[in-house]
Amino acid sequence: MPGKRETAETRKLQIISAAELVLLEVGIERFTVDQVIEKAGIGKGTVYKYYRNKDQMLVDLVVKALELLLTGFQEVTEEKEHHLDKIKALIQSCYAYYQTYPKYFELISYMERPEFDIDEANYLAVSHRLQAFTHNLVLEGQQKGHINPSLDTAMSHYILWACCVAVVEFVEAKKKLLKDHHEIDRHAMVDTFAEVFTQGMGV
Amino acid sequence: MPGKRETAETRKLQIISAAELVLLEVGIERFTVDQVIEKAGIGKGTVYKYYRNKDQMLVDLVVKALELLLTGFQEVTEEKEHHLDKIKALIQSCYAYYQTYPKYFELISYMERPEFDIDEANYLAVSHRLQAFTHNLVLEGQQKGHINPSLDTAMSHYILWACCVAVVEFVEAKKKLLKDHHEIDRHAMVDTFAEVFTQGMGV
């Protein structure tokens, strides 16, 4: 009985690993179940035994993507002392994440679309951890006197996260326009953005 | 078999109106030409007489959406004196726009994806006007000593625009999580965001 349970676990792992490969290869827009089963070397029906539908697979994938993002956040903030530096590092790390895993970022945005309305324990869990992490960052910053204490803590971390998303999406989307002003390189832009933002949060 | 004769102007209006209804109903992701012709009560071929392809229809739609957004920006900023107040108003206006026309906002994001690379006069024009508007806002703010002069002007307006996008997308996407803390209403969040941001840009 535990054996079967492990087999089931293994199967799901097998599927999601294949799905990950497919996603990183072709991106969410051209992601198909057929490609997944080919990569996994299993039957099509099997996928639907473990995942109610395609979207459920994507949920598992986005969980992975968010965990990776969170890990990155944790690593880069550890290295800094001052909390405004931590925040700056976090924003930069978010952009770096996009550059390394653009397909993952694409997925995260895709799954955030309102029609998804995901109600899955794993997803909610990692979302919550991400939320807790940024929340904590702001809270600690306020306790240490690095961040404006009049800012609502719960609110601040949403805004922080929003800015991370924004700077990435916008910088990339505006690639074309930026060509006209290519004296402005993207990293400088990210840095300036981080600067303004931390400035605004400071005491 | 040929239907009613209409002036070209009328027909195009009829088509784009139908397209707009479809967009507002189902969103860009489920927008199809078939739905448009059904709404408009016209033949399929007719659409392709007025629009080279589906994307051209979307361009017309996005131009409309951007013009509406820009008008909103212009109106709310006029009412303010101090440039940091203008910026704050702009950010709030952006969010209000999203609440009123969420599908339009979705469309704007959709069309910004690099694979579109739109080369249409109307689109480029309104894009440019939007760009010019935010650029000017920052520039004037710096000249009046309201905005930190060490900020690169060209860069600032990109960041400004990015933040508008961000606060909207994120606040909405996280609706679900916010339910847990619904003591935080979204407007307050937008206000705080605007506050932080203008603080960061100030002298």
Added chain:
Amino acid sequence: MPGKRETAETRKLQIISAAELVLLEVGIERFTVDQVIEKAGIGKGTVYKYYRNKDQMLVDLVVKALELLLTGFQEVTEEKEHHLDKIKALIQSCYAYYQTYPKYFELISYMERPEFDIDEANYLAVSHRLQAFTHNLVLEGQQKGHINPSLDTAMSHYILWACCVAVVEFVEAKKKLLKDHHEIDRHAMVDTFAEVFTQGMGV
């Protein structure tokens, strides 16, 4: 009344000239009525006043194409004395025609497809002139003792015409295979073909 008649003639000429331009530009496979009216600068309904349908336009075009081919035949055979040389020249001229007007040749083949079964005076007329020309060539050759007199004259000219078509179509279709043996150039092939054929018809 004669004025109107001439106008009608003019209109037809206008249409067919535009059609010719379109054909030579895009070929029969992508030939559309829309392109014709654009080139001609006239209304769509007008075309259907003068031509029952698209195929009738093609008939007029193929007549033009066949007349051009015949003219070529007449010119190159005039220069030769011996009738086997005339035949050889005719075969070579046919290939040259294809090289100069491939789209016309394509059209001729297209219109020869059995489902067309053209019953149009102009087409039958030029077909007949072509037939008469080759018929005469063989007949004279026989009278002068250059061509085997036991060959049925009426039959020979069909065969002659068939070979013209063949050598062209085949040489072109096999371009790819010929690359493998590109020591065999196409002109040499045409020449050899003409040689064999005249040899076979000789006394």
Added chain:
Amino acid sequence: MPGKRETAETRKLQIISAAELVLLEVGIERFTVDQVIEKAGIGKGTVYKYYRNKDQMLVDLVVKALELLLTGFQEVTEEKEHHLDKIKALIQSCYAYYQTYPKYFELISYMERPEFDIDEANYLAVSHRLQAFTHNLVLEGQQKGHINPSLDTAMSHYILWACCVAVVEFVEAKKKLLKDHHEIDRHAMVDTFAEVFTQGMGV
């Protein structure tokens, strides 16, 4: 919703049989996938499980057509001793083939159009066998002293094949004209053609 389960072999046979029926009924020019699935009584998606696209179906069909043609060539030439007789028989056989399977012949021509540039093992194989067969016929004829040794072997077989195509296409296309002279029956014409041609190739 999924229909009967069949072996892959059976299904492919079922599809290609339906495709064959469609081809023989309406010809290559009006051949559509929709007709095939209707004839086969299967779903549209099923076709695309077995054939990447429409063209791949046509390739399978043309392979069948070419094999049939080659078999005919082999049979009729075996019965003859002298190589010029073999060639004559081959030309006649080609015409007979056309009379029996005109739509197949049409298909063969269609697929030879340069834009196809088929890169499929089966097709290349049968093409090569056909090529080898005619090449060998000429080569042996030369070795036995039946065919003019000064003729380039590689070239001759192209010409031979070209003539086969020609005599068929032309004779049929000119059916209408022949009616005027219907004292000339088509078989006699083919015979005469074969006569002239072998005469030309002889020593």
Added chain:
DNA sequence: TATGAATGAGTGTTCATTCAT
């Protein structure tokens, strides 16, 4: 007479999902 706006049946292709084996 001339127009040209309107049509809609077709066209090849995709892919998430089902269910008999």
Added chain:
DNA sequence: AATGAATGAACACTCATTCAT
């Protein structure tokens, strides 16, 4: 439990022909 053959609704787009003006 695992399969994978089968499905068919969708999709964007074309173009010869019609007919009200």
